[in-house]
Amino acid sequence: MRLEKMTLKYINKSIQLTVLFAFFVSGIQAQEVVQVDSTGVATATKTIDTVKTFKRYKVDGVASVVGDYIVLDSDIDKKYIEIESQGFSVADVTRCDLLGSLLEEKLYAHHAVIDSVFIADDQVNGAVDQQIQYMLAQINSEAALLDFYKKESMADLRTELFSINKANLLASEMQRKVIEEVEITPEEIRSFFASIPVDERPVFSAELEVAQIVIEPEIPEAERQAVIDKLNEFRGGIVNNGDSFATKAVLYSQDPGSSTKGGKISLKRSDAFVKEFKDVAFSLLEGEISEPFESEFGFHLMIVDKVRGQSRDVRHILLVPNVTEATVAAAKEKINNIRTRIIAGELSFEDAAKSESDEVETKNDGGQLVNPVTGDTRFDLTKMDPTMSAQVYDLKDNEVSKVFTDKDRAGRRKFKILTVTNRYEEHQADYSKDYEKIRDLAIRDKQRKAIEEWQDEKIKETYVSVNKDYAGCDFASNWLKN
Numbered sequence: 001m002r003l004e005k006m007t008l009k010y011i012n013k014s015i016q017l018t019v020l021f022a023f024f025v026s027g028i029q030a031q032e033v034v035q036v037d038s039t040g041v042a043t044a045t046k047t048i049d050t051v052k053t054f055k056r057y058k059v060d061g062v063a064s065v066v067g068d069y070i071v072l073d074s075d076i077d078k079k080y081i082e083i084e085s086q087g088f089s090v091a092d093v094t095r096c097d098l099l100g101s102l103l104e105e106k107l108y109a110h111h112a113v114i115d116s117v118f119i120a121d122d123q124v125n126g127a128v129d130q131q132i133q134y135m136l137a138q139i140n141s142e143a144a145l146l147d148f149y150k151k152e153s154m155a156d157l158r159t160e161l162f163s164i165n166k167a168n169l170l171a172s173e174m175q176r177k178v179i180e181e182v183e184i185t186p187e188e189i190r191s192f193f194a195s196i197p198v199d200e201r202p203v204f205s206a207e208l209e210v211a212q213i214v215i216e217p218e219i220p221e222a223e224r225q226a227v228i229d230k231l232n233e234f235r236g237g238i239v240n241n242g243d244s245f246a247t248k249a250v251l252y253s254q255d256p257g258s259s260t261k262g263g264k265i266s267l268k269r270s271d272a273f274v275k276e277f278k279d280v281a282f283s284l285l286e287g288e289i290s291e292p293f294e295s296e297f298g299f300h301l302m303i304v305d306k307v308r309g310q311s312r313d314v315r316h317i318l319l320v321p322n323v324t325e326a327t328v329a330a331a332k333e334k335i336n337n338i339r340t341r342i343i344a345g346e347l348s349f350e351d352a353a354k355s356e357s358d359e360v361e362t363k364n365d366g367g368q369l370v371n372p373v374t375g376d377t378r379f380d381l382t383k384m385d386p387t388m389s390a391q392v393y394d395l396k397d398n399e400v401s402k403v404f405t406d407k408d409r410a411g412r413r414k415f416k417i418l419t420v421t422n423r424y425e426e427h428q429a430d431y432s433k434d435y436e437k438i439r440d441l442a443i444r445d446k447q448r449k450a451i452e453e454w455q456d457e458k459i460k461e462t463y464v465s466v467n468k469d470y471a472g473c474d475f476a477s478n479w480l481k482n
Contacts, residue, residue: 067110096473109169192442209422211367263315
């Protein structure tokens, strides 16, 4: 349960596609094939029954052609916007840089089609749905979104986004196939490390391993039952009286991400929703409404609007049961007592986490936190979440932090204490101490070489045409086939 206005640097190329001559055939079904040469001249072949006609017309703004894909100047402009919307500076990014990136994407997509890489339309539609929802959440206006993309309707916008997302997904899957069989041996890792001059070996930042104990206020049974009863009341009105599910979601749902949209969410099995939510979504038939069910967010009522293969359009109402001031006070007293006992040496932090912590994900590991970015237990101090960094930065080894107030995913208060279980100072890469990090660097280097070899080979056998306006670009790959 989940654009920023920017100014581009001056671009002297028109980003509009101008057709000087077009076909006009009234009442006849036909097929048209367009090929664009390096000068931007397109030859169109239209088949009408057994008769072929040929027309030549000028297409402005064609930057390049790779196989079956055309890259327009406007695609480069959109790439600038994409980069800036992600918070990165484009000050040192040239049009040649971005064209090179787009050429790579189209090369992958072209050969994905040749190699029969399959991307289901449902997967593409799901990506388009999420993209449109995200952009509308930022802009809050379909009219502004259509104006931004220079489209007449949402259907036109969906068509363009479908094409873009399909090509991107094909490219990603093709790249994954290129590197999926790349493996590395211990000897290759050793050779990679030995090949780096001593004075050029990477320096790894200081890292910490952190554990925590979390105590959550108990939700009184009366509060839980009140929420369940309310959802059953909603369900009865919808099933028996024809009440609008969407209206009730707008009026009562406590999910800020979907309530304004009548509770509507589009999801597929691979999406990162909590298990309980996905289990119910994919167990219901189209039009069926669930019984109230619980997740870590609270209690839900769900109806399936549309089944689309492995995707679902659902609506849900979320109600979050309240905690009382009494249970909040009891939880805070409990964690203070745990902290006192650990400091007094009556029990270890690890044992206290296993026996007392309410955080299911960490309690069995003694409260040990896992870095969601790297998947291991080390946190780079320079990349650590600022809040957590402030909480543990000054802690000595095995010192217990003060009690911090936090919020769970439903926005309710909870309490936690933390400790540093291990500390790694900033140091130059050491083969024995940093083997896993060095292995990651070595395999990424080997994957990079595999990609370069694949690109060099495929560029030679693929039709590639780059507009003469970009002939002076110093591409990393041989797109100009010099």
